[in-house]
Amino acid sequence: MKRIFKRIVALLLLVAVVLGVATLLQGYALYKRAVEKLPLEQAVEQVRSQPNYTTLDELSSTYIDAVVAVEDKRFYDHNGIDIAATVRAIVNDIKAGSFVEGGSTITQQLAKNLYFTQEKVLVRKVAELLMAFDIEAEYSKEDILELYLNSIYFGSGYYCVYDASMGYFGCAPGEMSDYQATLLAGIPNAPSVYSLDESPDLAHQRQEYVLYCMAECGYISQQQAQEILEEAPEAQQ
Numbered sequence: 001m002k003r004i005f006k007r008i009v010a011l012l013l014l015v016a017v018v019l020g021v022a023t024l025l026q027g028y029a030l031y032k033r034a035v036e037k038l039p040l041e042q043a044v045e046q047v048r049s050q051p052n053y054t055t056l057d058e059l060s061s062t063y064i065d066a067v068v069a070v071e072d073k074r075f076y077d078h079n080g081i082d083i084a085a086t087v088r089a090i091v092n093d094i095k096a097g098s099f100v101e102g103g104s105t106i107t108q109q110l111a112k113n114l115y116f117t118q119e120k121v122l123v124r125k126v127a128e129l130l131m132a133f134d135i136e137a138e139y140s141k142e143d144i145l146e147l148y149l150n151s152i153y154f155g156s157g158y159y160c161v162y163d164a165s166m167g168y169f170g171c172a173p174g175e176m177s178d179y180q181a182t183l184l185a186g187i188p189n190a191p192s193v194y195s196l197d198e199s200p201d202l203a204h205q206r207q208e209y210v211l212y213c214m215a216e217c218g219y220i221s222q223q224q225a226q227e228i229l230e231e232a233p234e235a236q237q
């Protein structure tokens with residue numbers, strides 16, 4: 001009986017290895033096809049050539065800090081992949097029996113925005129990771145964050161920070177109040193859920209989490225977070 005059990009375990013391990021290798025190879029092939037069809041430099045230029053492209057210099061430190069705190073708090077320390085976040089996401093996905101948490105860094109999300117679909121499949125995740133390493137090797141953290149903010153979806157048909165700021169608040173990104181900046185920073189995590197046009201209450205709940213993350217990262221104090229939430233109603237329009 002023990003011998004049969006050991007054989008079953010060995011077979012399962014072999015199957016897992018084979019599937020893992022197959023996934024890696026397919027992911028690599030997807031990555032290669034993507035860069036051969038559209039080199040990274042050209043993909044980046046397509047984003048930078050947008051009429052409403054916004055540089056980091058045109059954004060407030062509050063907004064930049066909010067995005068990093070809620071999306072990728074170790075952004076400035078990793079080389080494209082956050083091991084701790086990835087392991088946590090894998091554990092939570094296994095517990096749920098499905099993809100419930102991505103663990104993607106800002107660099108990985110940029111890779112996805114430039115080249116891949118939003119579908120959560122392992123092959124695409126492998127290709128996305130390989131592309132993220134390329135991006136980190138060729139561009140600075142500031143470049144990566146800037147490109148991300150100009151290619152991420154904010155809901156309601158807004159695909160860059162300028163359009164989202166103008167559409168939701170009627171002002172350029174650099175003119176957003178701290179309240180508006182922290183509200184906008186929370187939307188890309190689930191734009192269909194947190195869109196201000198569709199679910200303002202959920203967006204405000206998400207904003208509270210953004211401020212919590214900012215305080216946890218040391219960007220602001222708990223008192224400052226509370227003061228931002230208590231800004232005048234006209235700053236929320």
